[in-house]
Amino acid sequence: MQYMTGGIGNAEQNEMKSAEKDYNLHMTFSALKDQAFLSDVAVQIVDKDNKKVFDASNTGPYLNVKLPDGKYELTASYKGESRKHAFTLKGGKTETAVLRWPAE
Numbered sequence: 001m002q003y004m005t006g007g008i009g010n011a012e013q014n015e016m017k018s019a020e021k022d023y024n025l026h027m028t029f030s031a032l033k034d035q036a037f038l039s040d041v042a043v044q045i046v047d048k049d050n051k052k053v054f055d056a057s058n059t060g061p062y063l064n065v066k067l068p069d070g071k072y073e074l075t076a077s078y079k080g081e082s083r084k085h086a087f088t089l090k091g092g093k094t095e096t097a098v099l100r101w102p103a104e
Contacts, residue, residue: 003023041078
């Protein structure tokens, strides 16, 4: 599975943005209150048959993933609290998800 995560500091953020064209799923993790970026987010993605196609435990604040066309559901967990996002990729479409959690 091809993916790229990071985004701490301007250089990494610029690198992630310039590489987005190579991926069809773009995620950003942040705090609800102050929009501060979050890292150390665990992400699992399953396909329509509930088969795990992606699993990473220390991602963020940006995560780009390249997936084949299909229907998916991602679960992102930060400090024990999960967010879910269902999406479909087909025909070169890209998906962008911004997932937010309450600040500590």
